[in-house]
Amino acid sequence: KQEVTQIPAALSVPEGENLVLNCSFTDSAIYNLQWFRQDPGKGLTSLLLIQSSQREQTSGRLNASLDKSSGRSTLYIAASQPGDSATYLCAVRPRYGGATNKLIFGTGTLLAVQP
Amino acid sequence: EPEVTQTPSHQVTQMGQEVILRCVPISNHLYFYWYRQILGQKVEFLVSFYNNEISEKSEIFDDQFSVERPDGSNFTLKIRSTKLEDSAMYFCASSRGNSPLHFGNGTRLTVT
Numbered sequence: 717k718q719e720v721t722q723i724p725a726a727l728s729v730p731e732g733e734n735l736v737l738n739c740s741f742t743d744s745a746i747y748n749l750q751w752f753r754q755d756p757g758k759g760l761t762s763l764l765l766i767q768s769s770q771r772e773q774t775s776g777r778l779n780a781s782l783d784k785s786s787g788r789s790t791l792y793i794a795a796s797q798p799g800d801s802a803t804y805l806c807a808v809r810p811r812y813g814g815a816t817n818k819l820i821f822g823t824g825t826l827l828a829v830q831p
Numbered sequence: 832e833p834e835v836t837q838t839p840s841h842q843v844t845q846m847g848q849e850v851i852l853r854c855v856p857i858s859n860h861l862y863f864y865w866y867r868q869i870l871g872q873k874v875e876f877l878v879s880f881y882n883n884e885i886s887e888k889s890e891i892f893d894d895q896f897s898v899e900r901p902d903g904s905n906f907t908l909k910i911r912s913t914k915l916e917d918s919a920m921y922f923c924a925s926s927r928g929n930s931p932l933h934f935g936n937g938t939r940l941t942v943t
Contacts, residue, residue, distance in 0.1 A: 747929075750931060750932070752934075757936075757937075757939075758936050759837075759922060759934040759935050759936040760922065760924075760932075761934075762932065762933065762934075765931045805874065807874070816864070816886050816887045817862060817864065817879065817924075817926050818864075818876045818879060818887060819866075819874075819876060820876070821873045821874040821875070823872075823873050824873075
């Protein structure tokens with residue numbers, strides 16, 4: 717059974733610092749991996765999606781990497797800003813999960829960027 | 832940018848009552864989903880819906896739950912007889928298939 721773990725559970729950094737969020741998954745048979753941002757009381761905003769054949773994706777100050785064989789992904793945030801404060805969720809779509817976009821989520825990392 | 836919209840944002844109901852959570856997916860999307868997040872826990876898949884039928888459902892999605900696409904725009908989740916443990920944030924999502932999921936802002940359901 718696929719399990720997704722994220723560490724750390726919470727992280728507090730000063731503004732301007734570069735940081736890395738970690739995600740690990742137990743079954744390498746994935747179709748893709750997606751990073752989301754969740755603001756308090758809000759929905760999930762997709763940040764980056766990495767297909768299983770890809771190694772990384774970039775969007776602005778965000779860079780996500782995928783090492784499928786070791787079951788790991790990282791989300792790198794450059795030059796963090798207070799507006800980056802949110803919970804970051806990692807989710808995998810199992811390769812054998814049928815035709816649906818059924819995602820398995822991690823517990824998230826709560827990020828606080830101090831001004 | 833098109834978005835998934837959910838109503839209401841917060842629903843309070845008494846145990847045993849029926850609730851209907853409503854969603855308007857993005858118009859050109861074909862796949863629709865419900866997920867839920869109990870406070871402090873992971874987001875969990877409930878059900879997926881395609882071509883007017885359920886394509887997959889989780890163990891959580893028992894006989895108390897049902898989904899419907901009553902017209903060309905709405906997608907609903909019904910809980911027939913709510914329990915205390917149904918209290919959670921319920922997220923609707925849609926996609927065009929293998930594209931990223933787009934989530935709504937959720938409905939917070941509180942069962943008292």
